[in-house]
Amino acid sequence: MNKSGAQPFSPDQTKAPILEALLDYRSRRMVSFDVPGHKQGRGNEELASFLGKQCLSVDVNSMKMLDTLIHPTGVILEAEKLAADAFGADSCFFMVNGTTSAVQAMILSCCSPGEKIIMPRNVHRSSINALILARAVPVYVNPSLDKDLGIPLAMSVKDVEMAIREHPDAKAVFVNNPTYYGVCPNLKEIVRIAHEARMRVLVDEAHGTHLYFQKELPVSAMEAGADMSAVSLHKTGGSLTQSSLLLLGPSMREDRGYVHQIINLTQTTSASYLLLSSLDITRRNLAIRGDTIYRRVIEFADYARNEINQIGGYDAFGSERCDGDAFFAFDSCKLPVHTIRMGLSGVEVYDILRDEYDIQIEFGDMLNCLAILSVGDRPVAIERLIAALSDIRFRYGGEPAKHLVNEYIPPVVVMTPAAAFYASSEQLPLDACEGRIASESVMCYPPGIPILAPGERVTPEVLSYIRFAREKGSKMTGTEDEAVEKLYVTNES
Amino acid sequence: MELWFSEYHSPDIKISIRVRKQLFSQYSDYQHIQVFDTYEFGRMLVMDNVIMMSEKDEFIYHEMIVHVPMAVHPHARRALIIGGGDGGALRELCRYDDLEEIVMVEIDRLAVEVSKKYLPTVAASFDDPRVTLLFEDGLRYVRRCRDMFDVIIVDSTDPFGPGESLFTKEFYGNCSHALRDGGILVNQHEGPFFHNESTEAAATFKKTSQIFRHVMVYQAHIPVYPAGHWLFGFMSDSYHPLNDFNPERWLARGIRTNYYNTSLHRGAFALPTYVLRLLHEGVLLDRVYKRVVEGGIWPPDDQLAGAQAHDMDEIDFSEIERYGEDDA
Numbered sequence: 001m002n003k004s005g006a007q008p009f010s011p012d013q014t015k016a017p018i019l020e021a022l023l024d025y026r027s028r029r030m031v032s033f034d035v036p037g038h039k040q041g042r043g044n045e046e047l048a049s050f051l052g053k054q055c056l057s058v059d060v061n062s063m064k065m066l067d068t069l070i071h072p073t074g075v076i077l078e079a080e081k082l083a084a085d086a087f088g089a090d091s092c093f094f095m096v097n098g099t100t101s102a103v104q105a106m107i108l109s110c111c112s113p114g115e116k117i118i119m120p121r122n123v124h125r126s127s128i129n130a131l132i133l134a135r136a137v138p139v140y141v142n143p144s145l146d147k148d149l150g151i152p153l154a155m156s157v158k159d160v161e162m163a164i165r166e167h168p169d170a171k172a173v174f175v176n177n178p179t180y181y182g183v184c185p186n187l188k189e190i191v192r193i194a195h196e197a198r199m200r201v202l203v204d205e206a207h208g209t210h211l212y213f214q215k216e217l218p219v220s221a222m223e224a225g226a227d228m229s230a231v232s233l234h235k236t237g238g239s240l241t242q243s244s245l246l247l248l249g250p251s252m253r254e255d256r257g258y259v260h261q262i263i264n265l266t267q268t269t270s271a272s273y274l275l276l277s278s279l280d281i282t283r284r285n286l287a288i289r290g291d292t293i294y295r296r297v298i299e300f301a302d303y304a305r306n307e308i309n310q311i312g313g314y315d316a317f318g319s320e321r322c323d324g325d326a327f328f329a330f331d332s333c334k335l336p337v338h339t340i341r342m343g344l345s346g347v348e349v350y351d352i353l354r355d356e357y358d359i360q361i362e363f364g365d366m367l368n369c370l371a372i373l374s375v376g377d378r379p380v381a382i383e384r385l386i387a388a389l390s391d392i393r394f395r396y397g398g399e400p401a402k403h404l405v406n407e408y409i410p411p412v413v414v415m416t417p418a419a420a421f422y423a424s425s426e427q428l429p430l431d432a433c434e435g436r437i438a439s440e441s442v443m444c445y446p447p448g449i450p451i452l453a454p455g456e457r458v459t460p461e462v463l464s465y466i467r468f469a470r471e472k473g474s475k476m477t478g479t480e481d482e483a484v485e486k487l488y489v490t491n492e493s
Numbered sequence: 494m495e496l497w498f499s500e501y502h503s504p505d506i507k508i509s510i511r512v513r514k515q516l517f518s519q520y521s522d523y524q525h526i527q528v529f530d531t532y533e534f535g536r537m538l539v540m541d542n543v544i545m546m547s548e549k550d551e552f553i554y555h556e557m558i559v560h561v562p563m564a565v566h567p568h569a570r571r572a573l574i575i576g577g578g579d580g581g582a583l584r585e586l587c588r589y590d591d592l593e594e595i596v597m598v599e600i601d602r603l604a605v606e607v608s609k610k611y612l613p614t615v616a617a618s619f620d621d622p623r624v625t626l627l628f629e630d631g632l633r634y635v636r637r638c639r640d641m642f643d644v645i646i647v648d649s650t651d652p653f654g655p656g657e658s659l660f661t662k663e664f665y666g667n668c669s670h671a672l673r674d675g676g677i678l679v680n681q682h683e684g685p686f687f688h689n690e691s692t693e694a695a696a697t698f699k700k701t702s703q704i705f706r707h708v709m710v711y712q713a714h715i716p717v718y719p720a721g722h723w724l725f726g727f728m729s730d731s732y733h734p735l736n737d738f739n740p741e742r743w744l745a746r747g748i749r750t751n752y753y754n755t756s757l758h759r760g761a762f763a764l765p766t767y768v769l770r771l772l773h774e775g776v777l778l779d780r781v782y783k784r785v786v787e788g789g790i791w792p793p794d795d796q797l798a799g800a801q802a803h804d805m806d807e808i809d810f811s812e813i814e815r816y817g818e819d820d821a
Binding site: 356358359379380384386387388395 | 630632633635636655657658661662663664666667670703
């Protein structure tokens with residue numbers, strides 16, 4: 001049962017319709033004369049021995065007993081209903097092309113070409129790409145910045161209010177809940193003012209699955225009354241990579257069919273049953289045990305924060321930073337650590353942890369690194385992370401390192417992402433691009449938040465930031481040139 | 494009826510020991526602990542189906558993990574044992590009168606309780622007034638210590654269970670901070686022969702070599718362990734296990750032993766060539782020998798060719814020569 005309490009009906013969350021159908025399928029020992037060609041693994045022994053026969057025996061095609069994701073009427077529909085119930089949504093779509101496709105479906109179904117959408121600039125590349133596909137016009141709200149930590153926060157309500165006032169014709173407000181660092185906005189208030197202005201609220205909850213299952217965590221999109229939300233069940237929930245959910249609130253009931261059409265524009269017609277069953281099984285697990293599971297995760301993260309702060313030099317920050325506005329709430333399953341005062345950038349700590357300690361964390365930026373805790377964590381792993389950070393400080397720690405003050409560089413938007421992307425353009429070495437308009441993105445990956453997006457002016461600040469990030473070892477991506485030494489810029493400026 | 498306990502040493506080999514009686518079996522928070530009374534080895538402690546020790550051969554392991562560092566350190570006062578729930582390493586340490594304090598950090602309380610009850614000759618020294626026994630995670634304990642111990646003994650299970658974190662770089666890194674100047678760390682270093690243990694032995698040697706100035710491996714013959722051949726790691730920033738070894742000083746203590754002696758101390762550091770290759774070059778025995786599997790050669794020729802060429806041309810004999818010098 002989700003934390004928002006009573007539902008009009010109470011479906012049986014102990015059921016897992018897709019899982020049950022697959023078990024039934026397997027027990028019938030069907031003979032396949034359809035695709036996939038490996039036919040329950042028989043045609044690819046090496047793959048079967050690597051992934052396991054059990055796994056390949058249910059890597060099957062849509063069929064009557066297993067339903068079809070394109071037009072679900074059976075077990076998939078039933079599983080989607082159970083998921084909607086578990087997440088307190090009105091309805092739900094299972095997504096197998098990643099949360100990227102869920103984000104794109106949200107934007108495409110609310111914005112027609114030329115229509116405006118209000119969003120923070122520190123969104124994931126998937127959202128910027130959706131703007132290109134939708135030919136939508138972004139109205140960027142500059143996220144507030146925590147100057148001390150050097151991280152972008154969420155949008156403040158005041159800034160959203162202003163954007164709504166200045167752009168009353170915008171169709172939707174796009175919100176991250178939480179951001180990569182675990183910062184949550186005042187979502188209820190943003191929903192209220194957006195709805196008052198008859199705008200949809202679309203929420204990117206790629207890192208927010210757990211918000212739905214633990215009372216102590218910040219409010220989820222559905223609970224806050226948002227219209228749609230893209231939830232990466234695989235990120236902190238435990239389903240297979242690439243599986244995801246698109247949740248719809250009651251306000252979307254009329255438009256559900258249209259949203260489905262939008263999804264089917266780009267979603268595969270051969271949806272993987274490995275991914276679908278992982279969504280089904282994960283939903284059941286979280287509906288039954290989510291509260292306890294995430295209680296434990298919060299305890300782990302709080303313990304780690306406390307221990308890391310005792311090492312000295314590190315600042316494992318959390319809810320004490322909440323300011324009632326742009327840092328409205330903190331998702332305490334995240335473990336961001338401010339490292340620069342210990343003498344190392346976050347990227348450096350990220351690299352040392354991986355190369356020398358066999359510990360892979362989510363990402364590092366100039367000033368911070370981030371560990372993500374989820375259903376799969378164990379005390380021994382937490383202890384290893386803390387001890388490694390302690391050893392790193394002892395070995396490599398020093399005076400606070402020099403760094404750029406601003407992690408967030410306000411963009412100079414000259415044209416829409418779509419206009420710049422499709423404009424006639426030329427490829428130039430980065431340094432020769434100053435003053436031109438970018439027709440592609442540049443970002444550090446992870447986290448995948450563009451430093452430069454299509455349609456934005458290439459300013460000296462942006463160029464020096466890119467140089468600095470590269471120097472510090474950030475992995476750069478986004479451009480057609482794989483080395484990210486050249487950039488496409490538009491011919492007109 | 495015949496009752497046999499079997500332990501797999503690889504997917505294709507197991508050792509079986511005839512059991513008179515199962516004395517104990519219980520799952521703790523960390524592992525499955527069993528005690529068997531066996532015909533050949535006496536009582537035997539088993540964790541997660543892996544033999545930890547038997548009454549008949551435990552003296553070998555416990556003497557070798559304790560007396561080697563204690564015979565090198567000229568004036569150890571404080572010692573730390575990580576793991577070692579059966580109490581055997583503690584028993585050997587307690588024989589050194591000039592040790593003032595011994596801290597033992599074992600994660601599993603049940604391991605100690607079971608040993609006290611069923612293995613009284615091993616768990617013999619828990620009542621020694623110098624001993625502080627703590628039940629907590631070894632990694633967690635050690636990362637809070639700075640300049641505290643002269644000797645640290647890591648008597649852990651294999652890295653595939655609760656002992657996992659005791660084979661990591663962060664553990665050895667933090668241990669190096671927990672040692673005082675002149676400190677020595679000794680660990681159980683897994684075995685060199687079968688695949689799982691040997692990869693772990695090579696990895697542990699590599700990790701610890703980046704941390705300590707002297708890292709040298711020594712060996713003992715332990716019948717109940719895989720291939721009967723086990724390794725220990727000696728690590729110190731100050732002391733060399735052979736150059737700084739003073740046999741007369743140790744003999745003057747008058748400690749009676751059953752396996753360890755001062756000649757063996759030197760000899761134990763002379764390793765077989767394949768073990769040196771494993772440690773210094775990461776060459777696994779599995780990769781060097783050849784067998785025919787279902788009509789094909791295993792390992793595949795390309796791997797084999799690489800391994801052979803590597804072995805023949807690039808064995809680092811300096812290590813072997815160094816041992817020779819020390820011996821003289």
